Amino acid sequence: MLYGNLALMDLGILDGINEVIATTEDKGRINAAPVGIVKDGDSLHVRLFSGTHTYDNFLASGWFVANITHDAWLFAETALEDLAPDYFMRRDGLPVLKGAEAWGLFKGEPFALDIIIAKVELAEGEVMRKDFRACNRGASLVIEAAVAATRYLALCTDSYYEELIRLQRIINRCGGPREREAMDRLMDRVNSYSHI
Numbered sequence: 001m002l003y004g005n006l007a008l009m010d011l012g013i014l015d016g017i018n019e020v021i022a023t024t025e026d027k028g029r030i031n032a033a034p035v036g037i038v039k040d041g042d043s044l045h046v047r048l049f050s051g052t053h054t055y056d057n058f059l060a061s062g063w064f065v066a067n068i069t070h071d072a073w074l075f076a077e078t079a080l081e082d083l084a085p086d087y088f089m090r091r092d093g094l095p096v097l098k099g100a101e102a103w104g105l106f107k108g109e110p111f112a113l114d115i116i117i118a119k120v121e122l123a124e125g126e127v128m129r130k131d132f133r134a135c136n137r138g139a140s141l142v143i144e145a146a147v148a149a150t151r152y153l154a155l156c157t158d159s160y161y162e163e164l165i166r167l168q169r170i171i172n173r174c175g176g177p178r179e180r181e182a183m184d185r186l187m188d189r190v191n192s193y194s195h196i
């Protein structure tokens, strides 16, 4: 087990915006959603918009687990949907994605505003396996598409939908079957939710 901010680099949390999947819990119900942890030198913070389970759970508990993974499919899936309980396991009592390569427990003292901007600190973490692979544009763009999808559904701006169509073309060319499936599922959800 790793402890404290000195272990950030071991967990792959570097300067810039670290896209992770945050797991939080409310009365035993585990929630997972993508979140960016912003690291600028020694400063570390998250920006959480109200109206999400992650916001509510972090506000109530003051913690979230950052699941570090390359798997773009998990980002697309958790951006718009909940995951079934069998996607999770417990490490040191905490909810961790089975598909994560590493995880870190982050704690902070959030205040209830429209947007929480909270300084956070790494309390403990663990590297479960080290995985490397070549960069794949399709995988990166699935994450970009998941961001566009959440914004499109929140703001209903046409330019986000156009971006999704553009990204899907490149994902179909550069991604593997998992990335293409992630994008197809994302588009199915965007198309069905946007009619509601």
Ligand SMILES: Cc1cc2nc3c(=O)[nH]c(=O)nc-3n(C[C@H](O)[C@H](O)[C@H](O)COP(=O)(O)O)c2cc1C
Pocket: 019, 031, 032, 033, 034, 035, 036, 037, 046, 047, 048, 049, 050, 051, 052, 053, 054, 055, 075, 078, 079, 080, 081, 143, 146, 147, 150
């Ligand atoms: C890559 C990525 C990064 C995201 N980062 C954030 C973030 O830092 N803060 C935030 O409030 N929402 C962020 N979002 C949007 C949330 O994940 C999205 O609103 C999600 O539906 C919240 O789910 P929940 O209600 O289960 O918490 C991000 C989405 C993606 C795809």
